[in-house]
Amino acid sequence: MTEPAGPLLTVLVTSPRVPAGLLSRDAWTALGAADRVYAADLTDPVPAAVATSGIDVTAVAYDSAAQAARELVAAAANSSVVWISSPDADPGLTDALAGELTRQDDPPQIEVLVGSWDLPGARLLDAVAVMDALRSPGGCPWDAEQTHASLAKYLLEEAHETVEAIETGDRQHLAEELGDVLLQVLFHARIAADEDPAFDIDDVAAGLVDKLIRRHPHVFADGDAATPEEVERSWEQIKATEKPDRAETDLLAGIPASLSTLLIADKVLSRASRRGIPMSYGERRDLGARLLALVDEARASGESADALLRAELRAIAHSAPPSAAESGPGSVPDSDA
Structure with missing residues (x-):
């Protein structure tokens, strides 16, 4: 049997996101040795x-x-004591212990022992739990009445705001917007858990993991793809196997019609290039063909025509002079006002 460690106060800190019995060896040793x-x-x-x-x-x-x-x-003055921290980490206790120890003439030793640690991504469990509470009885009435259809506009909005945060280079804003996109994923999965047939966030995650592994044989199996171009060709082959009903020459298959036209054009040109399908727009000089040529020019330089146009619009908006409506009495109102 392990001998008591003497006057010692051990504060055992654990992660509420790790199964309770999975403690470190040091944690179990301290618990077994404590008076x-x-x-x-x-x-x-x-x-x-x-x-x-x-x-x-x-x-x-x-x-x-x-x-x-x-x-x-007081309990640790003449013995070995372990305090198991609460799931909320006992707010204020650390400061209170420090204050109490400074008032003692002969204070016991104190140590903080970490008994379990969060794995990367562990806070996602908190997000799932919060979303479940919001949608469950006694939660938020607005959240409880939402449907996939009612939330669709928010998913689009949050995705666009995330892209804007990326393009403006605001890292803090990007982290916030990614959280908003994650909320939409959790929200839709929680709604689906109440439907018939049902699926939940674990089904969503499992499907994603399976797809990532399946489409990266050069990482998880014996596939061979050493360059980004080879990876893209491998993806095309795998997708063709997964979706045999799609015609190889249908360059629009699977692309949402609501996507920005510039992004659709970029994707179509990329598909045509990977599949070796010749494009005839270069032989024409009509406006549509010239626009497509500009999208291809941007793609060839490793840029997105959609992003370039948005950046140009932002630059114009920020450098534009005050509108006529702002220039004083007698001015002509802006037609968009």
């Missing part, structure tokens, strides 16, 4: 898992962080 183990609520996942393992856990009810700090420091 006493305390927690605020024995029904919380980690205290419950520790108690199930055969280690006694005592509940310490407190009205304030200062009261909890006094009791824990």
Whole structure:
């Protein structure tokens, strides 16, 4: 049996997004060696898992962080004590412990022991839980009445705002807008969970993982694609296998009609290039052919005609002189006002 560690207060911090019993070896060692183990609520996942393992856990009810700090420091004066942090991380307790220890003539040692860590992407579990709460009974009445159709406009809006954040180079704005796009994914998946036939966010994620692995055999299997161009050709072959009903010469298949016309043109030209399909627009001089040629020129230079045009419009808007409506009395109002 492990000997007690002497006067020591260990604050055991764990991730609420990791299964409660999956603690580090150091955490289990500290729990087994402690004279006493305390927690605020024995029904919380980690205290419950520790108690199930055969280690006694005592509940310490407190009205304030200062009261909890006094009791824990007093308990650790002559023994080894482990405090299992609550899922909310016990707001204010760390500061209260620091204040209490400074008032002691001979304070016990204190250590913070991390018993489990979040994996990358763990906060996505929080986002799923929040979305579930919003759509469940007792949640938000507006969220509860939304449908796929009612949310469609927001998905488009958030996608466009994300593109704008990318093009303006505002990193903080981009992070926020990506969160808004993620919200739409979570929202639609949560709505679908209540439908028949149903699917949920795990089904969405599983489908995505399967597709990514299937379309990257050069990473996850024995495929061979060493350059971006080879990857794109591989994608075309894989997609052709996945969707055999699509004609090889149908360059518009699967492209949403609501997409920007410039983006559609870029995608069609890219497909034609990869599939070796000749394009005849260069033989004509009508306006449509010339526009398509400009899109191809941008694509050949590694740029997006759609993005270039938006950037030019922003530059014009920012450098434009005050409108006539703003130039003083007697001016002619802007026709768009």
